[in-house]
Amino acid sequence: MPAGDVDPYGVTDADVSPLSEAQRADLLRLVRKARSICGYGFGVYVGPLPDGRDSAVTQHALLPDAGSAVLVAVDPASRSIEIVTGVNTVSALDNRACEFAALAMKSCFAADDLVGGLREGVTLLAHHSRHPMVMHLDEPS
């Protein structure tokens, strides 16, 4: 499978990732949980970002319904974090909230905890972008 293609299970290039099977399953559970919290799609990318933010935006565009998705991209080699939000998520997830999530991730990454940092960041973003319950739209559910 070419790099960046999303398979039906949401995992790509799993065979070349240094992450263990349990960690990959943990990340998949994480993005599904984040989607259930706020309703937006979530993606996590770990790998090289040669063009920095442009590479992250390219990866974000590969997500299904990218306009309503949030991508957390991490390049451990260059120690960079990119958070890309879709046009439909901006109203619920402003850049200040993204900065807060990036700060939490940085503290975990500084302690060499990649999966833990991703978990912190995605969970914070999901809770920040959670919309208030609306009668007749969210109830009954």
Next chain:
Amino acid sequence: MNPVQSLFVFVGIPVAFAIVVAIAVYASSWTRSGRASADYEAGPFLVASDVAVPDPSRLPSELAGPSVPVAGGGVSARW
């Protein structure tokens, strides 16, 4: 207490205790994985959830057209 017993009590037991403590301290870091070290040379990994839940507040015109930009914001950071 003969010299061998003394050596065991005052050297052997403290050294064994120190080894046990060292193992207990370092064991968690041996089992921890997913390190974000700078020598990460593996290929890319992407995991994504399902598409977003349909939003009734979005107009149909906003639902169409992949030609419009999809990235609306975000931040960059380094550690």
